[in-house]
Amino acid sequence: MAENINPVLFVGAGPGDPDLITLKGKKALEEAQRVIYAGSLVNPDILRHCREGIALFDSAGLTLEETVAIMAEGVQKGEKVVRLHTGDPSVYGAIQEQMQCLEEKGITYGVIPGVSSVFAAAAAVKKEFTLPEVSQTLILTRLAGRTPVPEKEDLALLAQHQASMAIFLSVQDIGEVVATLRKGYPPNTPVAVVYRASWPDQHILEGTLETIENQVKEAGIRKHAQILVGDFLRDQGTRSKLYDPEFTHEYRQGRS
Structure with missing residues (x-):
């Protein structure tokens, strides 16, 4: 190669x-x-x-x-x-x-290339980021800290889309993350925090924007964690067209 x-x-x-x-x-x-x-x-x-x-x-x-x-x-x-x-x-x-x-x-x-922790986290919670009629967009981002974030990519602005979201390098500021996300997502939006995804000591917290801050603080998680946000964590979505027997595509003739 x-x-x-x-x-x-x-x-x-x-x-x-x-x-x-x-x-x-x-x-x-x-x-x-x-x-x-x-x-x-x-x-x-x-x-x-x-x-x-x-x-x-x-x-x-x-x-x-x-x-x-x-x-x-x-x-x-x-x-x-x-x-x-x-x-x-x-x-x-x-x-x-x-x-x-x-x-x-x-x-x-x-x-x-390698397998990102964002995908290991999704595997850990056994969820799909892109569900038909739930979300077809995944946002990978982080909270501004010692490394700044461009103003147009402010977390509050991204939250307005209510898309599936994975937040890197931010769990140490979980309170600020939650407060900012609530400017766009409803308070009952599901959240999962996955600590050290795929490691032997992997730990998963599941809650909502109303509960996850206390859960993270009680667990003492300060780093090495993905914050996953969005309805993909709760909803099943609709059946995909790809495997629908009524749907015709390049490789299969549908029944309709």
Whole structure:
């Protein structure tokens, strides 16, 4: 595949369960000679896919410049380098700035996607984000914090759509999240908070915008959690057209 010619690969490790890394991501780790991983987030069990004795670097305490320097050093030595990110690296992975630095150094790279925690959370609660006549839109967002959010993407504005929503990196401010969401969603809107989706200590809280704040505070959840919001958590929706015996499509003639 094309990414095999790149000396640096950004790899999505998945949400936590080491078996949820993709086959392509696993192969990249098996072939890597240097791995820089996000130690504060990536399950260390995933590193078992690496060959014994290779250079491993935990980026939790590193700056952007230090991380890129480690990647560049590996490339200069002719090594295959993997930059291992949690979930899918394209969602809150801060990879764009790393890729830009590599481009400035003339280093080519590839990206291998991973399973995001948002989808592991949906799997944990056994729900579908996109139900016919309930919601056909999923909003992935976060509350503004030390990292700002563009004004046009303010959570109160997004809540006006009443679409299915998954909120990253915000559970520590659950009170503010709830107060803001209630500017758009009815107070009885169902909410699920999934702590460490797919990990052995996964924990699920289910309530509404009226109850979830107290539940989260009582559980002491301050990080590593997805906040899922919307009627998809309660409603079943209508039957899909795709499998309706009356519906004709490219692969099947309906009965009507």
